[in-house]
Amino acid sequence: MRSVRPLSAGRLDDLSAVFRALSDPNRLEMLRLICAQRGPICVCDVNERFDLSQPTISHHLRVLREAGLVRASRAGIWSFYAPEPAGLALLERAPELLGTPAAGAA
């Protein structure tokens, strides 16, 4: 049997946080909406697109932010969200980090 060197604890935590953030269908669609924009999107526009309470939407956006997938900024009373390249890059590297057969063949 081939042994495999474990990922560092930090890398493992970051990666599982990204996956945990994406394990919810509403958060997946929120991230898709944020990624589809040319610039930061107002939380008020996110609210309009989802049949969820404002606190629930805020919770989901916070989970995405804490996982490093989106960044937030404020303008007046509103928060704006944009894709965060660091977390999205980690998602793109996931097959390589997991050593999936296709990633190895690439």
Place this chain on the structure above:
Amino acid sequence: MRSVRPLSAGRLDDLSAVFRALSDPNRLEMLRLICAQRGPICVCDVNERFDLSQPTISHHLRVLREAGLVRASRAGIWSFYAPEPAGLALLERAPELLGTPAAGAA
């Protein structure tokens, strides 16, 4: 604001199941171990590598299997696990399905 066409319910469920399966550090390392092998790996060898009870390991492997990331086969009393290309391909397509900026630029 740009609108975004939602993913189909089936695609959204499959994708969030993959991410949910990968949201646990132990499952991430189990998948890495399985992907690192030349052939199916015995659950007995997985047991040796993790400081977890056998039922806990079986639970984690079942979650990976139900998400379509690994496949299981039996030989005598033992189950063997191998990477499942369908689920791993979905993981690789995730940036494209999410429409991440880097995926759009590629």
